[in-house]
Amino acid sequence: xxxxxxxxxxxxxxxLLLCFNCKNETEPKPAEKKEKPExxxxxxxxxxxxxxxxxxxxxxxxxxxxxxxxxxxxxxxLMKLHSAEMSNGHGRTAVWNSKVDGFITAQQMVVDTLxxxxxxxxxxxxxxxxxxxxxTECTGPIPKIRKLLIQ
Ligand code: HEC
Numbered sequence: 351x352x353x354x355x356x357x358x359x360x361x362x363x364x365x366l367l368l369c370f371n372c373k374n375e376t377e378p379k380p381a382e383k384k385e386k387p388e389x390x391x392x393x394x395x396x397x398x399x400x401x402x403x404x405x406x407x408x409x410x411x412x413x414x415x416x417x418x419x420x421x422x423x424x425x426x427x428l429m430k431l432h433s434a435e436m437s438n439g440h441g442r443t444a445v446w447n448s449k450v451d452g453f454i455t456a457q458q459m460v461v462d463t464l465x466x467x468x469x470x471x472x473x474x475x476x477x478x479x480x481x482x483x484x485x486t487e488c489t490g491p492i493p494k495i496r497k498l499l500i501q
Contacts (some may be wrong), residue, residue, distance in 0.1 A: 395437035400430055401491075404457075408477065408498050411460065415473055415500060424461045428454045445486050453479035470500050 394402070403426055411421040431450050436442075456476040459465060465472060477498045484492050 395440075396430075396434040397436040397440070400426075400434050404480070405491075405494070405498070408473075408480075411473065412498055412500060415469055420463065420469065421461055422463060424458060426457075428457060440488065443487065446483065449479070449483040449487075453483060474499055 407424070407426055414421050431454065453476070456472070456479040459467075460469070460472050460476050462472070477495065480495050480498070481492065484495060
């Protein structure tokens with residue numbers, strides 16, 4: 351009997367402790383909510399973020415190539431091109447589907463150190479693959495992408 355009673359007291363104590371813990375965890379939440387910005391900010395699509403990453407990467411390796419260095423790594427996850435959500439008005443059209451794999455191959459070939467095609471040529475091929483898709487799928491960034499070409 352005494353054993354059961356002790357157990358009950360213990361259980362009660364544990365429950366009480368848990369309650370206090372819960373309270374401590376939930377209490378700061380209303381304050382957090384207030385800090386959220388009330389402005390609705392421009393949210394780039396997952397695809398736009400990926401494209402901007404591809405742009406930044408190529409800008410960086412362009413400079414390396416001009417400096418006579420050989421880029422050896424391609425940290426972008428290009429397979430995301432097949433799944434990333436796009437902004438309104440864009441989608442995986444027939445043109446998109448016919449261009450995307452060629453671009454991925456061309457971009458990966460830039461860092462293929464065993465290739466016997468000249469580095470600058472492989473790089474420009476990748477950029478021309480950007481342009482081939484952009485010609486119909488998203489014309490706005492074309493002047494910016496053209497500047498990536500090495501003359
Ligand atoms: C297979 C087609 C395709 C290829 C290849 C492609 N793009 Fe795009 N790109 C698009 C589409 C479609 C969008 C619009 C995406 C959206 O708004 O969700 C876009 C958007 C962009 C944007 C604008 C992002 C923004 O902030 O709205 C830039 C910059 C860009 N691409 C650069 C590049 C570069 C650089 C390459 C090559 C390294 C490239 N793209 C390859 C189709 C392509």
